[in-house]
Amino acid sequence: MRPTRPPTAELADRYRTRGAWRDRPVAGYLRRAAATWPDALAVVDGERRMTFAEVDRQATALAAALHTHGIGQDDVVSFQLPNRAEAVVLFQAIMKVGAVAHPIVPIYRGHELRFILRQARTKIVFVPGRYRGFDYPDLYRHLRDDLPELREVVIVGDGADESAPPALTIAWETFLSTAGPDPETTVRALPDPDPDQVCLLLYTSGTTADPKGVLHSHNTLVFENFSMIDRFALNERDVIFNPSPVTHITGVNCALVLPFLLGAPVVLQDLWDPALALRRINGNGASFAIFSTPFLTGLLAAVEAADATAPSLRYLVCGGAEIPDDLTRRAAGRLGVVTRMYGATEGPSVTAADRWAPAGIRTRSDGTPLAPTEVVVSDGSGGAAPPGVLGEVLWRGPDTCLGYLDERLNDAAFTPDGWFRSGDLARFDEHGALHIEGRIKDIVNRSGEKISVHDVENLLGEHPAVAEVAVVAGPDDRTGERACAFVVTSGTEELTLEDIGAHLTAREVATQKIPESLFVVDTLPYTVSGKIKKFALREWLRDREGNAQTAAGMTVLAVHER
Structure with a gap:
């Protein structure tokens, strides 16, 4: 996978001259940490403890298994994993084999996964078994026919079904067993990736209907983490605490990359x-x-x-x-x-x-x-x-x-x-x-997760009781912002939060995208050019009892919130 918008030669030369781009692949920093501090603590996952040498050894075995399964440079390896040690090992294995790591937030369901996995042309994806009461292996079995390039789903935990060929799911332990007798020799023989090569594909939702796949190289990712080291004067005596999802850019940096540049545990x-x-x-x-x-x-x-x-x-x-x-x-x-x-x-x-x-x-x-x-x-x-x-x-x-x-x-x-x-x-x-x-972007920033309202609006517009709809961000004491739906109904029937929640859930929308406030109104405020005045809706949410209600020019017929 090559960059779609590489920096100009002038910028690239400037970054190298200043030492910002170090021209060293991400995997080189794990090798250095394992050689320099082999017995130092690298990862704490509940009661589990892993040293840098242990992460390196397990990542090498997993990289050899990926290679055995035909994964090489430019191939995309996706993972929809929670914050577990296996996610750290997997990311480093992907770096060792020179492939592209593609983290997916665990909240995504079929609606989002069909789009991003098809666009990414994912061959292998790693998922949990049951997690937060949801059956991920079953989800991917239902997605199989829509993703012709997906060859295997590796299950971390219970849930793999290897009995009925051709099997789609395979257990983590079974996958690791394909590493061969000498994983170290296998991985050492692999060519190092070009530091300007794409190593991370991470989707972010903005104002468009579909998520956008962001591309980072080894050089951009390494600089990002060294910039934090420099700004916050971090060193090997620090201990990083990471509750952010390892499938979000903050978690990718703080849990999957920074510890190995710093020589400090996460x-x-x-x-x-x-x-x-x-x-x-x-x-x-x-x-x-x-x-x-x-x-x-x-x-x-x-x-x-x-x-x-x-x-x-x-x-x-x-x-x-x-x-x-x-x-x-x-x-x-x-x-x-x-x-x-x-x-x-x-x-x-x-x-x-x-x-x-x-x-x-x-x-x-x-x-x-x-x-x-x-x-x-x-x-x-x-x-x-x-x-x-x-x-x-x-x-x-x-x-x-x-x-x-x-x-x-x-x-x-x-x-x-x-x-x-x-x-x-x-x-x-x-x-x-x-x-x-x-x-300017029309999104809801819910606990740092940016959610496209365009996507939600389109799907809500398919509900038979919805004539017009606008979704905007409203204040929330717990999450910072929540999705608030303003709806003009198509008739006299009632519309509730449960109704729109069931409608969106049936379309396999992530739970966090479902509005938590519903305002049934007689009309939506429009500009003379026919665009909804969302700023008026946001103002109304900030001051429901004040002048904003008049500015929005609407009557609220029913309010449903949780």
């Missing part, structure tokens, strides 16, 4: 439980974590309920939602330094503040650019807006992605000279700190 947590998180942080001496604001809210509540502290924590880095001043104040006394970071799957670390920045910059801005990444706020005319003036954020840097798998999306997303159009509205202040003020 403590995994799967199901979010704030009290358990506190025990794992204190029990393992965790010092660094990146997660969204709702995680911070829950962790602080657990600390306050236990009248405890987390003395080992050096950094809690938050992104994806505002950090209320009261939350920052309370966290500072219990959890140490809280700071912000801004980025996206297309460029994970664009701006950030470190512990030495003034409190106002750390928690009331999104920080300053991580050089040599360049950031501008566009004035809309090809220039840069002055401080204090809102505009769209554009950036380019060594961790900017190499485009989308569907290269038709690139022209709209990138300028000819390599700037990524973020769709986010922001301003710079007089100190050079960035302040994100809103989004």
Whole structure:
């Protein structure tokens, strides 16, 4: 798989000259860690402990098995796994064989999987057995006829059915047994991938109906993690705590890549439980974590309920939602330094503040650019807006992605000279700190997971009781934002949350995409050109009793919320 939008030769030369691109494949860092610190702790998964040498040995065996099954450079290996040690081993095995890792968030179901697995041309996918009460092997058996290139589904845990040929599912242990007698020799003989080769395919939902496949190379992924090491002064004495999904860009970096560049362990947590998180942080001496604001809210509540502290924590880095001043104040006394970071799957670390920045910059801005990444706020005319003036954020840097798998999306997303159009509205202040003020993109940012409302609207429009529909982001104390559906019904029949939930579930939509608020209205507000005024709906949600209701020009007939 080649990049669809490689950087210009001038930019590539600049990144190499500055040492941002180190021209070393991701797998080289596991080899270095295993050779330098073989007995040092690398992964903590509940009661399981793995050293760097053990991760290297298991990843080598799995890489040999992948090779035996015909996986080589440019092949896509997908995985829809929770935060388990097997996900770390698998990612590193994919890097060793020179293939492309394709993490898939566990919430995706048939509707999303058919599209992304078909577009990615996945040959092998790794999934859990039953997870959170859901049967993944059964899901993939039903998808089999729609994915002709999918040869095998490897099951981590119970659920594989190898009895009826041609079998689609195979157990993890059975797959590993195909590694051969000497996996080390097999893997050592494989050619190293080009550091500019794509190594990560990660789908992100935006304003379009379908997810967008983001491409990263070894060089962009390695720089991304070294930029965090440099900004936050991380070293081998740190312990990373990672509750973010390993199938999300934050989890990919913090759990699958960063530990092996740093020589420091990662403590995994799967199901979010704030009290358990506190025990794992204190029990393992965790010092660094990146997660969204709702995680911070829950962790602080657990600390306050236990009248405890987390003395080992050096950094809690938050992104994806505002950090209320009261939350920052309370966290500072219990959890140490809280700071912000801004980025996206297309460029994970664009701006950030470190512990030495003034409190106002750390928690009331999104920080300053991580050089040599360049950031501008566009004035809309090809220039840069002055401080204090809102505009769209554009950036380019060594961790900017190499485009989308569907290269038709690139022209709209990138300028000819390599700037990524973020769709986010922001301003710079007089100190050079960035302040994100809103989004052009029409998405719901639910606990850091960006959900396309276009997709949900299209499917809701198929419901026989729905005449018109608009879905917008509304405030939510727990997740930051929730999907709110405004519906004009086609008749006198009632429409409830249960109705639209059942409708979307029947179409195999991820649970997190299903609206949590339903407002049945007599009309939707339109512009003179016939477009729905979603800004009026968002204003109404922020102030239901105030002037926004009049501005929206609608009467709410029924409200259903949970």
